[in-house]
Amino acid sequence: MKVLVTGANGLLGQYLVRSLLDEGIAVIGTGKGPDRLRFSQEPGYCYYSADLGKPGSLYQVLEMEKPESVIHAGAMTQVDHCELNREDCFKVNALGTSYALQAAEEYSRRFVYISTDFVFDGARGCYTEEDPTGPVNWYGSTKVQGEQFVSEGKISCAIVRTCLVYGNSLAGTRNNIITWTKDKLEKNESIQVVDDQVRTPTYVEDLAKGILLVLKSKAEGIFHVSGKDILTPYQMAVETARYFGLREQLIGRVNEKTFTQAARRPLKTGFVIDKARKMLGFEPISFQYGLKKMFDNRHA
Numbered sequence: 001m002k003v004l005v006t007g008a009n010g011l012l013g014q015y016l017v018r019s020l021l022d023e024g025i026a027v028i029g030t031g032k033g034p035d036r037l038r039f040s041q042e043p044g045y046c047y048y049s050a051d052l053g054k055p056g057s058l059y060q061v062l063e064m065e066k067p068e069s070v071i072h073a074g075a076m077t078q079v080d081h082c083e084l085n086r087e088d089c090f091k092v093n094a095l096g097t098s099y100a101l102q103a104a105e106e107y108s109r110r111f112v113y114i115s116t117d118f119v120f121d122g123a124r125g126c127y128t129e130e131d132p133t134g135p136v137n138w139y140g141s142t143k144v145q146g147e148q149f150v151s152e153g154k155i156s157c158a159i160v161r162t163c164l165v166y167g168n169s170l171a172g173t174r175n176n177i178i179t180w181t182k183d184k185l186e187k188n189e190s191i192q193v194v195d196d197q198v199r200t201p202t203y204v205e206d207l208a209k210g211i212l213l214v215l216k217s218k219a220e221g222i223f224h225v226s227g228k229d230i231l232t233p234y235q236m237a238v239e240t241a242r243y244f245g246l247r248e249q250l251i252g253r254v255n256e257k258t259f260t261q262a263a264r265r266p267l268k269t270g271f272v273i274d275k276a277r278k279m280l281g282f283e284p285i286s287f288q289y290g291l292k293k294m295f296d297n298r299h300a
Contacts, residue, residue: 002026003215004067004108006052006100007074009036011169011176012114015208016071021045023212028065030058031074052096053088062103069110069215072100075143079118082139083263093142098149105154112214113150115143117163117199117226122266125198126230129161129222129275137263147222158214160207163226163271166236167204168294177201178294181237185246192252194259195234200226200270203290206282213280223280224271229287236287243291 003020007013008029014037020027026044029037035047046065050057052074062070075093076082082089097113104111118140119133135141150157166176175183177193184191202225210225231239234253241248256265276282285293 001069002028002065002067003069003071004028004030004062004065005071005073006030006050006058007072008047009033010073011167011204012165012207013073014169015167015204016073016211017045019205019208019212028061028067030061052100053091055095055099058100059103062107066107068108069112070100070104070108071112071114071211071215072097073114075114077139079137079139079265080262082142083137086138089138089142090145093139094145094149097146101149101153101157109155110215110218111150111153111155111157112211113146113157113159114211115147115159115161116140117161117269117271118266119144119147119161120266120269122197122268125268125270126272127224127269128272129224136266139263140266156218156220158220159222160211160214160225161222161271162202162207162224163269164199164201164233165204165207166201166290166294177233177236178240178291181240181251182244182246185241185244185250188247188250190250190252191237192254192258193234193237194256195232195253196255196267197265198230198232198268198270200228200230200273201236201287201290202226203285203287203293205293206284206290210276210280210282213276213282217280219279223276224273225276225282226271226273227284227287227290228273230270231287239287240291243288243295
């Protein structure tokens with residue numbers, strides 16, 4: 001089997017590539033800019049620079065490589081940047097998904113699209129796959145548009161939604177809430193973290209495992225793949241401080257009104273993952289064990 005992964009340089013992309021290679025699956029990675037993966041010289045892996053917002057860029061890669069499956073993890077994900085750069089965000093997240101799908105329809109048999117909890121309005125949280133979408137920001141809107149393209153795909157397609165991904169990067173990607181909290185507190189810097197947003201944070205290895213289960217089982221439709229613990233970012237930061245023996249007194253509890261941000265965030269998201277458990281055999285680790293695995297990975 002040969003699988004193409006878009007967004008290979010990102011946190012999820014790097015773990016996806018690693019997981020696929022460990023299964024003996026050949027991988028074509030794509031991303032914007034040069035290859036940053038530490039295993040880029042391994043047998044069974046090759047990389048192409050491809051701009052998702054340009055119609056022919058990814059098409060040329062699929063034409064050459066003809067992968068059996070495409071995992072479309074690439075996206076513009078910085079929510080405020082998306083809000084302030086709507087045209088670019090639309091080109092990458094919405095049109096880029098349609099371009100990737102069109103190429104996959106010609107040269108591949110399976111298409112797996114990675115989406116987000118930000119497709120929901122956050123009015124109540126604990127969403128199932130059947131709940132109606134209603135994004136409150138432009139990023140979420142473009143991901144809904146991407147989902148709509150995929151739902152009309154002419155080949156076997158699946159949509160995997162996830163929520164607040166954390167973990168150690170295998171190469172230089174930006175901080176997530178755990179690494180940011182740890183880095184700041186280790187420098188004895190005070191931080192402010194919201195306590196009125198609810199999520200089911202997802203350990204990146206669990207997410208990669210869930211996507212691999214979707215791929216190998218040839219499952220179709222929408223799947224919610226996230227952690228099982230319901231936490232606020234503030235609670236995550238406090239748990240991080242306690243785990244590493246850092247000063248939790250440096251963590252200020254605030255709400256979303258404390259910050260001036262370009263984009264609204266949905267207050268309560270988080271997922272019911274019963275469908276993924278039943279149909280895929282997916283079972284995530286606890287947030288506490290996720291911290292342990294991060295610590296072990298970083299100091300291995």
